[in-house]
Amino acid sequence: MPSSLVDGNSLLAIDIGASNTRAVLFDVIEGEYRFVAAGIAPTTAEAPFKDVAEGARDAITNLQKILGRNLLDASRGLITPSQSNGTGVDALVVTLSAGPTIKTVIVGLLKDVSVESARRLTESTYTRIVDTIGLNDLRKPDQQIDSLLRLRPDLVVITGGTDGGASLSIQKLLEPIGLASFLMPEEKRPAVLFAGNEKMEAEVKTLVGSLATSLHFSPNVRPSLETEDIDPAERELARMMVNIRKRQIKGVDLLDLWSGGHILPTAYATGRMVRFLAKVYGAKKGILSIDLGASAAVIAAGFNGKSTLKVLPQFGLGENLPSLLNHTTLEDILRWSSLDISTGVLRDYLYQKSLYPSTIAATREDLAMAQAVARQALYLAMQSARRDFPQNIASIKPNLTPLFEPIIAGGGALSDASRPGHSLLLLLDAIQPVGVTTIIIDQNNLLPLLGVAASQNNILPVQVLESGAFLSVGTVISPVVSAKYGTPILKAKLTYENGAEARVELKYGTIETLPLANGETGSLSVQGLRGADVGFGSGRSGTIPVSGGALGVVFDGRGRPLELPSDAVRRRELIKKWTWTLGGE
Amino acid sequence: MQAPVNHIIGLTSIVRERLLPVSGNVLARIGQKVTPMDVIAETRWAREHVLLDVARLLRVSPNAADRLVKCKVDDRLAASTEIAVGKGLFPRSVRTPRDGRVVAVGGGQVLMEVGEAKLELRAGIPGTVIEVIANRGAVIQTAGALVQGVWGNGRIDSGLLVNVSETPDSMLTVGKLDISLRGSIILAGMVKDAETLDAAADLPVRGLILSSIFPSLLQKAREMRYPIMVTDGFGAMPMNSAAYKLLSTNIKREVTVNAETFDRYSGTKPEVIIPLPVSSDPPVPREVETFAVGLQIRMRRPPFMGMTGSIVSIKPGLSVLPSGLRAPAAEVKLENNETVVAPLVNLEVVG
Numbered sequence: 049m050p051s052s053l054v055d056g057n058s059l060l061a062i063d064i065g066a067s068n069t070r071a072v073l074f075d076v077i078e079g080e081y082r083f084v085a086a087g088i089a090p091t092t093a094e095a096p097f098k099d100v101a102e103g104a105r106d107a108i109t110n111l112q113k114i115l116g117r118n119l120l121d122a123s124r125g126l127i128t129p130s131q132s133n134g135t136g137v138d139a140l141v142v143t144l145s146a147g148p149t150i151k152t153v154i155v156g157l158l159k160d161v162s163v164e165s166a167r168r169l170t171e172s173t174y175t176r177i178v179d180t181i182g183l184n185d186l187r188k189p190d191q192q193i194d195s196l197l198r199l200r201p202d203l204v205v206i207t208g209g210t211d212g213g214a215s216l217s218i219q220k221l222l223e224p225i226g227l228a229s230f231l232m233p234e235e236k237r238p239a240v241l242f243a244g245n246e247k248m249e250a251e252v253k254t255l256v257g258s259l260a261t262s263l264h265f266s267p268n269v270r271p272s273l274e275t276e277d278i279d280p281a282e283r284e285l286a287r288m289m290v291n292i293r294k295r296q297i298k299g300v301d302l303l304d305l306w307s308g309g310h311i312l313p314t315a316y317a318t319g320r321m322v323r324f325l326a327k328v329y330g331a332k333k334g335i336l337s338i339d340l341g342a343s344a345a346v347i348a349a350g351f352n353g354k355s356t357l358k359v360l361p362q363f364g365l366g367e368n369l370p371s372l373l374n375h376t377t378l379e380d381i382l383r384w385s386s387l388d389i390s391t392g393v394l395r396d397y398l399y400q401k402s403l404y405p406s407t408i409a410a411t412r413e414d415l416a417m418a419q420a421v422a423r424q425a426l427y428l429a430m431q432s433a434r435r436d437f438p439q440n441i442a443s444i445k446p447n448l449t450p451l452f453e454p455i456i457a458g459g460g461a462l463s464d465a466s467r468p469g470h471s472l473l474l475l476l477d478a479i480q481p482v483g484v485t486t487i488i489i490d491q492n493n494l495l496p497l498l499g500v501a502a503s504q505n506n507i508l509p510v511q512v513l514e515s516g517a518f519l520s521v522g523t524v525i526s527p528v529v530s531a532k533y534g535t536p537i538l539k540a541k542l543t544y545e546n547g548a549e550a551r552v553e554l555k556y557g558t559i560e561t562l563p564l565a566n567g568e569t570g571s572l573s574v575q576g577l578r579g580a581d582v583g584f585g586s587g588r589s590g591t592i593p594v595s596g597g598a599l600g601v602v603f604d605g606r607g608r609p610l611e612l613p614s615d616a617v618r619r620r621e622l623i624k625k626w627t628w629t630l631g632g633e
Numbered sequence: 634m635q636a637p638v639n640h641i642i643g644l645t646s647i648v649r650e651r652l653l654p655v656s657g658n659v660l661a662r663i664g665q666k667v668t669p670m671d672v673i674a675e676t677r678w679a680r681e682h683v684l685l686d687v688a689r690l691l692r693v694s695p696n697a698a699d700r701l702v703k704c705k706v707d708d709r710l711a712a713s714t715e716i717a718v719g720k721g722l723f724p725r726s727v728r729t730p731r732d733g734r735v736v737a738v739g740g741g742q743v744l745m746e747v748g749e750a751k752l753e754l755r756a757g758i759p760g761t762v763i764e765v766i767a768n769r770g771a772v773i774q775t776a777g778a779l780v781q782g783v784w785g786n787g788r789i790d791s792g793l794l795v796n797v798s799e800t801p802d803s804m805l806t807v808g809k810l811d812i813s814l815r816g817s818i819i820l821a822g823m824v825k826d827a828e829t830l831d832a833a834a835d836l837p838v839r840g841l842i843l844s845s846i847f848p849s850l851l852q853k854a855r856e857m858r859y860p861i862m863v864t865d866g867f868g869a870m871p872m873n874s875a876a877y878k879l880l881s882t883n884i885k886r887e888v889t890v891n892a893e894t895f896d897r898y899s900g901t902k903p904e905v906i907i908p909l910p911v912s913s914d915p916p917v918p919r920e921v922e923t924f925a926v927g928l929q930i931r932m933r934r935p936p937f938m939g940m941t942g943s944i945v946s947i948k949p950g951l952s953v954l955p956s957g958l959r960a961p962a963a964e965v966k967l968e969n970n971e972t973v974v975a976p977l978v979n980l981e982v983v984g
């Protein structure tokens with residue numbers, strides 16, 4: 049039995065999602081870490097169980113059936129470390145996204161400075177901002193107290209003041225927080241994170257320390273007016289999230305114990321992995337991860353040393369679905385549908401699905417609605433996340449999606465897509481990548497698990513990533529160009545490893561593919577026409593190495609931003625044609 | 634695979650916890666027989682606060698202000714009561730703006746809660762108090778029929794059950810509501826217009842049991858002062874046959890509609906309780922089931938959404954659905970005698 053993880057210990061990773069819990073085993077096979085198998089079971093955060101450990105045990109039990117060996121003992125406890133008879137595992141890590149959205153109040157001084165930083169920080173995890181208190185707030189302190197008592201936040205995030213700067217104004221803002229907490233029953237008091245002026249730690253302890261369920265400090269998110277540094281506070285917030293969940297949901301404490309504290313919010317673990325990849329690959333382009341699940345849409349982007357993590361519960365495909373209509377219209381959702389569906393039917397679908405988030409589409413009409421909703425939710429999530437991307441990142445046009453390589457996508461919405469072509473078209477429609485991008489589907493939702501595993505074992509994520517556990521859909525070429533439908537906009541020649549060639553002439557408004565199987569590589573020469581730009585410059589040509597995937601090399605000639613025909617019949621015909629081209633029905 | 638359960642049961646023991654939102658006095662006693670309208674706990678609750686910045690009003694330091702404040706925590710003060718007086722020839726004073734109770738004093742400030750109102754917690758269901766939860770409420774047990782729904786407007790009331798729906802897919806309209814229904818709990822079908830909800834309020838009715846409601850009416854329904862419980866969902870859905878049969882065979886009985894908001898984490902669901910006389914306590918319903926042959930189920934997604942049936946077989950491995958998705962599934966014989974393959978996650982056990 050190995051004693052060090054680096055020597056090759058087995059690692060069990062459990063992801064507790066809003067709908068499903070997955071138990072995934074990583075182990076050393078032929079000298080390298082590999083994804084071995086996954087067991088899945090419904091999450092048991094909700095009534096009647098109200099104990100996530102039950103769902104975790106069920107998922108492990110299902111994994112055991114696949115593996116043919118026991119990981120749980122007779123009393124359903126985890127066997128650790130692994131035994132000489134093959135039972136058990138050496139280590140456990142956990143990611144968690146189940147649970148009600150954390151009601152959060154943000155507090156800061158200036159609306160466009162510290163309050164904005166507080167918002168960005170808060171949106172890095174599974175929260176919903178229910179109130180904002182700042183210098184611009186015209187309410188009296190007693191009105192703020194009443195608001196806090198009515199809203200009963202789970203979390204208060206306080207920012208404000210540059211290091212050594214303003215303190216009196218912050219004190220004033222803290223008073224209603226302290227008084228409201230004082231008036232709440234002890235078990236209902238919020239956790240408080242102070243990420244402001246570091247010189248105020250003692251005063252903050254005095255004003256709210258004894259009145260919060262827990263008071264945490266992190267380095268100032270705004271050490272100066274011009275500088276924002278959210279990463280350390282994100283880390284602290286991730287720890288606080290786990291503690292809040294321990295209070296809210298039974299079983300989290302047991303999993304925390306089993307894992308020796310290696311438990312992280314799923315989104316934070318994903319963000320950590322994206323930061324890691326951005327650092328390792330250090331490319332000029334960014335790395336993008338999207339996870340569209342029942343609890344939230346999670347967008348994590350890494351750009352050569354900088355990163356953005358956005359958790360957007362308002363775009364989750366579960367119980368929050370009806371509130372999607374606060375951000376969009378039924379008509380805008382239906383523009384993505386390949387079938388003729390009325391707005392009334394779609395509205396009923398959104399409400400009905402919110403009752404039963406774990407249900408799946410059994411009919412073609414239901415799937416068409418699910419896919420249309422997923423497209424619009426992801427489209428809006430991307431628009432929202434882009435506002436917080438760093439300045440001066442690689443792009444073809446500033447108002448378009450930045451250049452990414454690769455884009456890694458996971459989550460229930462993509463599992464709901466029955467074929468890789470469906471998933472790819474969903475991603476192309478919603479993200480609208482530009483230039484040359486590899487699209488990877490994280491079909492087993494491994495990325496966050498690798499992110500949390502990295503805290504236990506830094507070799508495992510690298511080896512699993514390179515092992516083919518992720519499904520490469522292919523390389524996508526998306527020229528930026530404006531033209532009339534049917535006008536040639538790009539010529540391309542793919543030269544295979546064996547010297548064979550394949551050519552395509554891409555017309556505006558169409559999608560084309562060239563076969564290039566998974567594991568194969570080739571050389572792609574691209575000539576932009578009519579000013580089309582795939583990253584070489586307007587109308588310029590270039591040659592790039594490309595790798596294959598389930599759909600080979602895909603050319604998306606629909607222009608950026610993607611504008612669908614306003615005529616509904618024509619639009620639906622085109623969507624069917626694009627789906628057909630990508631191997632869908 | 635474990636199955637979600639929705640209770641539609643002809644006779645069962647129903648145990649419900651009824652709690653105040655804040656601490657107060659519990660009036661109920663163990664063994665006490667209660668009716669739905671009996672008050673079992675009460676408290677006084679102030680939802681507003683007034684923060685008096687004595688230091689600023691008297692233009693003194695917070696420490697000095699604290700020495701001048703004459704009230705203390707828990708003092709009940711009438712409006713215009715002087716709570717602090719400054720010093721000097723023409724001293725300033727601070728008075729309470731409203732009647733209220735002092736909840737905090739310090740830092741040169743006085744915090745009062747004002748606008749206190751009496752809050753009464755009613756039993757909600759008829760039955761026997763089997764447990765008292767100190768300062769919060771009680772647990773009540775009864776025996777009878779139970780029908781759980783999917784949406785409620787947060788209200789609760791009791792009355793005689795009257796059926797105005799000829800079939801499970803009837804539409805409730807203004808024309809069906811007449812004065813003879815005043816004070817009744819109405820078993821209806823779907824509702825698609827606000828006028829019908831208003832007409833029910835005008836009678837007034839004691840409650841509506843609907844099969845479905847159009848999403849555009851939800852806000853209006855929340856504003857109604859009578860309970861509204863929806864059994865099946867949103868849009869135009871007929872009532873599932875199990876619920877319709879059970880409710881329509883209990884007409885003219887006294888029923889309670891507790892249209893609690895559905896909360897997936899706490900497990901609260903809107904429900905109709907029909908107390909029935911029993912010689913011994915029937916069993917408590919099972920909250921957890923495992924999908925198995927013979928279980929009665931309800932379809933939660935199309936096709937046949939809302940229809941009930943029974944599991945004929947659990948399919949091995951994954952089944953390909955008409956949508957193209959693959960999932961663990963069961964063969965289900967529906968009440969219309971049609972047999973379909975449905976994914977397990979789209980089923981819930983009824984019983």
